[in-house]
Amino acid sequence: MASGVQIDVGGVAIGGGAPVVVQSMTLTKTHDVEATTAQIAALASAGCEVVRCAVPKIEDAEALKRIVRLSPLPVIADIHFNASLALKAIEAGVAAVRINPGNIGGPDKVKLVVDAAKKAGIAMRIGANSGSLPAHLQELARRDQAEALVAAALEEVELLEKLDYRDFKISVKATHVPTMIRAYRMLAAKVPYPLHLGVTEAGTPFAGAIKSAVGIGSLLADGIGDTFRVSLTADPVREVEVAWEILKSLGLRERGPVMIACPSCGRDNVGVENLAVVVEERLKAYPQAFEVAVMGCAVNGPGEAGDADFGIAGGRDVGFLYAHGRVLKKVSSDILIDELFHEIDRWIEAGMPRPKRLRMAKPAALAMAEASLIPLD
Structure with a gap:
């Protein structure tokens, strides 16, 4: 079931019937602006449509202003544990921020980030990952990890809706492909928001491409998913190449022969x-x-x-x-x-x-x- 809500990430429509969007993530140190922008350019040439940059330190956040200005693609800041970095990234002009509301410092910190995103008019990505579920859901995860992933995501959705913010997409990524497929199917039946698909930590190009094609492809074939990243232990250009082959094999997008x-x-x-x-x-x-x-x-x-x-x-x-x-x-x-x-x-x-x-x-x-x-x- 396709998402009913559409968001805008730097001019790229995601969800609500828009074409499925290909994403990737830079591997460079974000504060190395020259290396990061060079990698973004390579990703753009390969067909990447939105790019994510890790922002673990203050110098990375400070570099974002130049990166955003030089990037041919909308830039998403990937933030964990530190709400102040998310605020600096938004101030730098990123097209969106990826946060995990469960590890950003509590509801008050989430509100600060949401208020800043509202003011800047940008979207967010929230969601859960099989490797970082909150402590109170660990027992549930031992019984049913897919259900725990969905429960964690729905808690985040509820928090953002209470803050009157709905400009977001959701992920429930897992390394185990059947768990990932089942979690996204469960979530798609419960929310109207765009879904970001992915098999997290999929592996090296051979095994990772197969896992991603099975997991992501199964969901896209069912009409579930609005954007995705193929996560490979490799040059991110390979991720984009595999992503396009998935879309082309399903007849969802065209790019080259x-x-x-x-x-x-x-x-x-x-x-x-x-x-x-x-x-x-x-x-x-x-x-x-x-x-x-x-x-x-x-x-x-x-x-x-x-x-x-x-x-x-x-x-x-x-x-x-x-x-x-x-x-x-x-x-x-x-x-x-x-x-x-x-x-x-x-x-x-x-x-x-x-x-x-x-x-x-x-x-x-x-x-x-x-x-x-x-x-x-």
């Missing part, structure tokens, strides 16, 4: 893995949204390539180039990839016209056999 590639198997005549790696690397240069299929044999090649804007199906000496569901040409294998990108470039220059697709009536193997009769270019 999507590549379809068949798995390696005993029918592979051309080394499809090598073909796919080269094609994928060259596709990174294209900002346009389109699909390319890379196939290694006659079984699935025509059918899969027919669903994509362009496709190649390899053979021992020759390959086949498809465009919009039809065989375009047969070419020598050594120039197959170059011919693919030549046709893609021509199509983009022509305005990316997509002809009406015809359902392929012939079996894939028969279509490939007929294609093999096409003279070699």
Whole structure:
């Protein structure tokens, strides 16, 4: 169930039917303005839409004014334990602050931060994390951690609503994927506010990407979640790359090409893995949204390539180039990839016209056999 409330974070709409927003977090020391702004620029280039910066010390808060001025992205200040740092961050002009009302110093301190956020007209992120639940919910957490996460978040929501402040989003992140999924589903049924999704401390790029895709993807497929961060033990640019692949795989957002590639198997005549790696690397240069299929044999090649804007199906000496569901040409294998990108470039220059697709009536193997009769270019 989608959130009914929409908030604004530095001009980026979150919730209330807005597109799902990709976030990440800088790894630099925030007081190192040059390093931090360089990392923000790299994140922006990768497709990050909102960035969070850790503010553990006074020098970090003091650096935010310059960072906000130089950043191409809305900056969220990540604050824990110290309300005065949150106040300094708001004064510096950040687009939002992330606080945990349970560890910021009590209701009076929360009120100070909320009053400052109201005055500045900025949003907040609140919520619970499986690693830092309040002491009074520890017993509940031992019985049901998802329920404890939701209980903690609802306590924070109640506090902010009593302060007549509703410009916030909520997270209930956990390292255990089933717990994370269940907590967000429970919370989505109870509140109208935007939800920030994440599998916290997901891990290294391989395992962390899988956990995040399963957890975040499951919720997004159900219509739950308005923004998210893929938390990886890696360069944050990797987080953004994985985030966009999740959105693209679900058909929720478009950014650059999507590549379809068949798995390696005993029918592979051309080394499809090598073909796919080269094609994928060259596709990174294209900002346009389109699909390319890379196939290694006659079984699935025509059918899969027919669903994509362009496709190649390899053979021992020759390959086949498809465009919009039809065989375009047969070419020598050594120039197959170059011919693919030549046709893609021509199509983009022509305005990316997509002809009406015809359902392929012939079996894939028969279509490939007929294609093999096409003279070699």
